[in-house]
Amino acid sequence: MSKVRDPITDTACHILKGAVVTVLGTPVTASVECNNKVKGRLTVEYDSDVKPSDENVKRIEKEANNIVKANLPLKAFSMDRKEAETKYTESKVNNTYIYDKFPVPESVTTLTLVEIENWNINCCPAQHLEKTGDIGYIKIIGTNHRPQKKEFELRFEIVSKEAVEAEQAAQDKSRLEKEKKIKDEQDRLKRESTNIELVTKRVMEITLANQQDKSKAITEISTLLNILKNNSYMNGMNCTISKQ
Missing domain, CATH: 1.10.12 (Lyase 2-enoyl-coa Hydratase; Chain  A, domain 2)
Incomplete structure (x- = not known):
């Protein structure tokens, strides 16, 4: 029996998937893990021997949280399978098809779809949040590149806006202190010279x-x-x- 998906991390997977497609151009999800309220995992097909750079991972996180800030609605709806396959093959959402690596069984004739307009669409019967802004902040805490399997995994946490702001404030303070120390040393050397x-x-x-x-x-x-x-x-x- 499969684990019940949590609405928060499941929603985060949809948001993060759109960001991954935008940055890396990888539209097929290999697997997800979203049964925990604060931690999840998204693995996509990634056919490259070169691991995505840290800069690209930061871009993925930034793009995902831009969608969180935009507070976009998640539209859940049912559609005839053949109609959905035709429509979303001809008009893909953010270059993403409705199926992941493992498609829905042929016996299913009506699909439950979840769409974030112009960002992500997926066949997903689980429960989701109403809007992207309800989620908090998506923080990527680790990655794993498996070139032999042609996969790239992202592990993430859901953190509060206050926690992110506090962390950013601490980083800014540390940066300013370092800059001041360097400037003070430069001024000292200039005075001595x-x-x-x-x-x-x-x-x-x-x-x-x-x-x-x-x-x-x-x-x-x-x-x-x-x-x-x-x-x-x-x-x-x-x-x-x-x-x-």
């Missing part, structure tokens, strides 16, 4: 260390003085002499 007292001290150190190699001393001192000149110009030709 235009501090006459420190430059003079460094010239003396270079001279003493290279008494047997005047050419090397001249090269290092010239470099030091060029830095002094350039940074002084950038600072409006204001060199400082610190008083200890």
Whole structure:
């Protein structure tokens, strides 16, 4: 007996599938796992020896969550099988056919379809959320490329908007702190390079260390003085002499 699909992660699979098709152009689903409220898995056919890049995986996540933010309705409806096959072969939704890798048994004459307009359509009798915005945020937590099976698997979690915003805020804070640290260090080096007292001290150190190699001393001192000149110009030709 198959496990009962959860409406949240099942809906997420439809959204994520549309994103995968948009980014990778892989319209056939090999398998899904969506019986848990907060975690799921989508595996698609992927005929390439090269694993999708991290950048593409991030794009898939972004595209999926754009659909979440758009709060689009999920339309569930029944249709005669032959009519559905004809219609959605001629007019595919986001280049996706109604069947996955394993089609519905021939004995079934009426199909239950779920459609997100211009994004995804699939033959799926399970229960779904009414709108994409009801889901939360889809976070891809892992991937698995199986070239021997021609498959690419994405594992995902459903997280709250607040959790995503908190994580983003923490990342932004860390980035700003790193940028400030780099800028502070650059400013320190710039100040030191235009501090006459420190430059003079460094010239003396270079001279003493290279008494047997005047050419090397001249090269290092010239470099030091060029830095002094350039940074002084950038600072409006204001060199400082610190008083200890």
